[in-house]
Amino acid sequence: MYSLDPDIFAQRRADLIDRIGEESVAIFTASPHQTRSKDTRFPYRPSSDILYLTGFREPETVVVLAPGHEDGDFFMFVRPRDEDAERWDGRRPGPEGACDDWGADQAWPVDDVDDKLPELLAGRDTLYYTLGNDSEFDARVTRWLNELRHRRGKPPAAPEKLVDARDIIHEMRLRKRPAELELMREAADVSAQAHELAMKYCRPGIREYELQAIIEYHFQRHGSEFPAYPSIVGSGDNATILHYNENRDTIEPDDLILIDAGCELEFYAGDITRCFPASGEFSPAQRDVYQSVLEIQKAALDEAEPGMNLDELQSNCERRTTRALIDLGLLEGSVDELVEEEAFKQYFPHKIGHWLGIDVHDVGPYRHTDGSWRSFEAGMALTVEPGIYIPESDESAPAELRGIGVRIEDDIVFTSQGHENLTDHCPKSIDAIEDIVGTEDIDSVLPVQ
Numbered sequence: 001m002y003s004l005d006p007d008i009f010a011q012r013r014a015d016l017i018d019r020i021g022e023e024s025v026a027i028f029t030a031s032p033h034q035t036r037s038k039d040t041r042f043p044y045r046p047s048s049d050i051l052y053l054t055g056f057r058e059p060e061t062v063v064v065l066a067p068g069h070e071d072g073d074f075f076m077f078v079r080p081r082d083e084d085a086e087r088w089d090g091r092r093p094g095p096e097g098a099c100d101d102w103g104a105d106q107a108w109p110v111d112d113v114d115d116k117l118p119e120l121l122a123g124r125d126t127l128y129y130t131l132g133n134d135s136e137f138d139a140r141v142t143r144w145l146n147e148l149r150h151r152r153g154k155p156p157a158a159p160e161k162l163v164d165a166r167d168i169i170h171e172m173r174l175r176k177r178p179a180e181l182e183l184m185r186e187a188a189d190v191s192a193q194a195h196e197l198a199m200k201y202c203r204p205g206i207r208e209y210e211l212q213a214i215i216e217y218h219f220q221r222h223g224s225e226f227p228a229y230p231s232i233v234g235s236g237d238n239a240t241i242l243h244y245n246e247n248r249d250t251i252e253p254d255d256l257i258l259i260d261a262g263c264e265l266e267f268y269a270g271d272i273t274r275c276f277p278a279s280g281e282f283s284p285a286q287r288d289v290y291q292s293v294l295e296i297q298k299a300a301l302d303e304a305e306p307g308m309n310l311d312e313l314q315s316n317c318e319r320r321t322t323r324a325l326i327d328l329g330l331l332e333g334s335v336d337e338l339v340e341e342e343a344f345k346q347y348f349p350h351k352i353g354h355w356l357g358i359d360v361h362d363v364g365p366y367r368h369t370d371g372s373w374r375s376f377e378a379g380m381a382l383t384v385e386p387g388i389y390i391p392e393s394d395e396s397a398p399a400e401l402r403g404i405g406v407r408i409e410d411d412i413v414f415t416s417q418g419h420e421n422l423t424d425h426c427p428k429s430i431d432a433i434e435d436i437v438g439t440e441d442i443d444s445v446l447p448v449q
């Protein structure tokens with residue numbers, strides 16, 4: 001169960017209920033449990049919107065918020081208690097637990113959804129529900145609406161308007177409150193410490209997956225159940241693959257290593273990228289690329305404050321990156337023309353950052369509905385992660401730069417005045433990194449048997 005105070009979930013539901021109003025009803029469904037192979041499954045990752053509203057984490061769950069209903073406003077359909085199933089697959093709270101421990105006003109076994117849920121829709125004007133996630137459930141919703149429309153002897157009872165439920169809840173999730181920020185700070189701290197450990201225990205000859213194991217061991221020691229996303233440990237040319245996660249190679253003495261890893265703590269994500277040389281000393285070429293990215297990141301952090309928007313941050317980063325690429329001998333021409341042609345995309349193909357929260361690429365629109373970019377506001381959490389990647393195969397690049405990939409990523413939260421950098425203490429300057437890499441010996445801690 002969440003360590004977040006149950007009142008926080010109650011407050012979120014109350015907020016959502018306020019926003020949708022008494023004429024409406026909202027349905028949220030859990031994502032399905034995915035098969036990993038044959039009859040085994042991936043560990044279940046609860047659906048973020050349901051986590052946000054309830055903290056409840058089981059598959060097959062349906063949450064209904066029906067403001068002003070005579071029996072309450074928070075209803076759940078959950079997996080029923082089942083002695084045999086629980087003996088095999090684990091304990092279930094069942095409907096009773098959903099009421100007692102998660103605060104549902106009423107809860108039923110999920111198999112009762114066809115009997116009970118249409119009643120919760122009856123008489124409402126607007127249904128908040130997201131079509132397209134689960135075609136089977138979509139068909140059920142359609143059937144219930146039709147049944148309500150054709151009900152005899154009663155006034156038309158089916159909601160006439162269907163609104164995407166994400167619009168409203170994702171807007172809420174975009175602004176983090178103090179209790180969430182505390183968890184995000186903790187997720188950032190644990191993630192930062194894990195990067196530091198990887199730097200300390202790195203040495204030529206170690207495998208990428210060993211560094212991954214050190215990082216993920218640290219995550220779990222601190223109560224994280226999952227990494228927030230598959231950890232990226234790329235040495236040498238592997239660092240130029242943006243979402244590399246084979247992590248099987250042996251680290252060579254001359255490699256620069258890129259690690260992009262963050263823990264998920266109480267379902268809040270950390271997301272940090274750091275790069276460091278396996279030998280403990282940057283080569284001149286690695287140093288040049290690294291220092292360029294570091295300065296680009298510093299400039300972005302210096303200007304990231306409320307009132308700015310992601311498009312401005314991105315454009316400025318593209319311009320600075322273009323200038324750096326010219327200085328490094330990777331592009332030729334004028335900054336204006338190269339920016340216009342988007343020539344930087346060959347070496348910086350991604351965005352400067354993304355929202356961060358319960359999902360690592362968190363929800364919430366970056367633009368207003370009219371297409372204009374929305375300004376950053378206090379409580380919004382963003383990653384800032386410029387990069388330059390020069391694949392080994394790039395014959396147009398100076399030979400000494402090929403096979404170097406650098407990304408530097410911090411997690412920030414906007415405050416009324418500027419921002420708080422949650423991951424600033426993770427070693428980042430060339431001196432700080434060179435001081436720490438290779439200072440510990442993993443074999444003395446965990447000898448290979």
Ligand SMILES: [Mn+2]
Pocket residue numbers: 271354383385409
């Ligand atoms: Mn990221």
